[in-house]
Amino acid sequence: MEAPEAAAPAPVEAESVRAVPATSIKGPRTPGFLQGVQLFASPTKFMRSCRDKFGKRFVLKIFPQADLYVLTDPVDIKEMFLAPRDVLHTGQGSAALEKYFGQTGLAWLDEKEHLNRRKQLMPSVKGGAQKRVEAAITEMAKEAVASWPRGEVLSLRPYVHKFTIEVIREVVFGKHVPSNWPQLFDAIWDMLKLNDSVTTMIETHNMSPLGVRTMRAIKPLGLDKFFKDRDRTDALLAEAVAERLDSGEPGDDMLAVMLNIKREDGSPLSATELRDEIMTMFVAGTETTAGGICWALEHLTRHPDKLEKLTKEVDEGTDDTYLTATVHEILRLRPPNPQIIPREVVKPVVLNGVRYEPGDQLWASGYLLHTDPDVYPDPDEFKPERFVGVKPGAYTWIPFGGGHTRCLGDRIAIIETKEVLREVLTTCELRRPDPREEAPTSRTVTMTPKRGAKMALEPRRQPVSG
Template sequence: MKTLNSPKTSPLIQRLQWVFNPLEYMETNVKINRDIFNTQVTGSVGLIFVNSPEGMQELLTRDTKEFYAPGSINEILKPLLGEQSVILLDGDRHKRQRKLLMPPFHGERMRNYGELILNITQQATAKLKPGKPFIARNTMQEITLAVILQAVFWVFEGSRYDELKQLITSLLAVTDSPISSSLLFFTSLQKDWGAWSPWGRFLRMRKKVDELLFAEINERRQNWDETRTDILNLMMAARDEDGQPMTDEELRDELLTLLFAGHETTATAMAWALYWVHRQPEVYQKLIQELESLPKNADPMTIFRLPYLTAVCNEALRIYPVAMLTFPRVTKEQTELLGYQLEPNVGVAGCIYLLHHREDLYPEPKQFKPERFLERKFSPYEFLPFGSGARQCIGMALAQFEMKLALAQIILDYDLTLLEKRPVKAGRRGVTLSPLGGIKMMMNGKRTPSKSVAIPATV
């Protein structure tokens, strides 16, 4: 039985490398030990990275047996999401909360969001001025934030909606660069020195968000309308096996989880997709050809099923997965993984980024090649941008639906130019991977279709 050696670099240096240059950190370590290696990126306690399909399968199919996924391992997200977020819960509490949250994100319910996504995309892109540069990620975030706010509350305007939108955007500035992300990774920086200090400003904005969410929850309870089908109403109507609903505090934390995790990640994926499509003319031409082959008044589900559009989105999620790691698991007892002996209470995470860059799975992994997803079907242990197992992303179906519809709408409507002269690099944004600089583009004007095609804002 082999034993994994601990890294020679100090825990502090490793954590700094992980925070400020995660790609270099991963790619350096994988050269030393290809399929599995030890790290100390979480401090003095080790976290093992696994990046082979076999290792992923062992880790994720032995979920709850030899391994468990404690929410406490995501403590750094507590200031953003609250301690009762499904991401931070364990065991039965996690199962209960996940079951209560699932109904709004069932695949069939996605149809209800089709009109919403297309309308919001049209409204956001209509603000772009011909000949004037824009930052793709900012525009995509405007779309995804509006989608999640409206899907959650089914409110489209008003002072509470506007204030919440502004506050959520400001709060996320805490994680918009590796330096600002340090506030989450180093608790010693979390000092409230008043409204002028970074952490003090964050806490005050977070308090205002709490007040707005509790006001909305209270208003719903006072004026309950069971006919509403927005996500908040469905969450408030849900009952566990004992017939109990979520408390106001649970609702608040889950709303924060949806608002943060439900739009930031999707915006990043959409921005990457726009970048690659406009960086490689042959990809753009193939995608336009497919989109223009749509029947007139094609419904959103027809768009969602387009094979090349799906391949483009999958390849964007492969080459720079928004989440670099799966939700970490912890060993319950002494166990074996890929022939290595692991001691009890050791953290293990599937490294999605390194898995997606394996030469034996994805030849020329640094190249953007959507065709690879048309030529073969990858297993859930070879391609997993949304994680897997008991901690798979709840909003996966909505994210995929939104990404495809928005991308199709934008590319059919507008002639865009990529203004980046050099390849855009990926860097840390909170706990995710995002394009540095946000991707600069320019709208040249409305696109003239080679044939009459319309994507209606109808379901």
């Protein structure tokens, strides 16, 4: 399932004569605002319709300041991932999320700054820290699933999302849980409610102070409440950091790692940098994984043969081959982050025969790549078997992005999903009165089941012995 071999992007001078300009790429002619609304309301339907009409490359106008070129071909995506750091930047690609985690964290950094920060943070999600978090996830999944309601048809997403927030607490704070964690959890939870609304896509940092005040005055938009919740979150997080500094406790958690980072001049990270990096984790590291877990439950309850096969493997407890394949297939079919962070062209570049100019935005669509029949036969079918004994390709399976900006916590997210599924299937039977497929809906840049994986967890009936 790997993409065809592709070399690194060719020097523009050598290829520009043969390359076609990006301006020749077609796209919908509807107003950019309407395109953005369509993308948020019906992400898969809108993107599929564009690919069907315009092909594997098309251009959107949802950014007023630049054209957004959607790439769905494995060769295009591979060459984009291989582009040098000084050719494509990702910082502005997180603009819709800036209101949550600012502009000083890893998601906003490029080139040497991004490389250095990534290396500095790596010890908090790999090695011994990863093993600690994975062990904690197993116990946390048992406790969480045991606390979820039984016998009641409801949306599981809020329960799953709260679990993923607790996992990120383990990543960020480790065993040194802040004394104000209950209050901090509530503040984070309240702040993330804005993601239920299209308002979350408003790039408030690009607005004038008067514009922001005007938007806050329109109470139904939810921005005023969001900013109040954010202020409360920031204050509680500052208390938690100060408490850890006072304790002087070491550790391999993310906060301990960040408190030990020193710049070339010997100065530590600022309070703003600490805040932005931590909030990046509590936003990006929870919304996506919660979406993936919900999609897994949604698909399994519509495919009883797959559910039975997976349950049998879980019961036997000797292998997790099919469980791993199920998670890989879910992340293929319903990547929670359907389009990865856009790359801004800062130097002219030729990718797969197309020349892009500075200011252009390149958007690799994992969803369209993953549902391309040229890459995956029967792409709309839920078939975990396609990943049994098969490692996902780096350029044909990109739920965690790729290249310089692949998600740091990809392994942790997969473990979370596997452990929740394992615990649910061990202790519960899934009852879904409404068998209709749940349509995807957007939460900022993520995609989640519209009804939130609505079903009932029933206490599992143990088989009668002998």
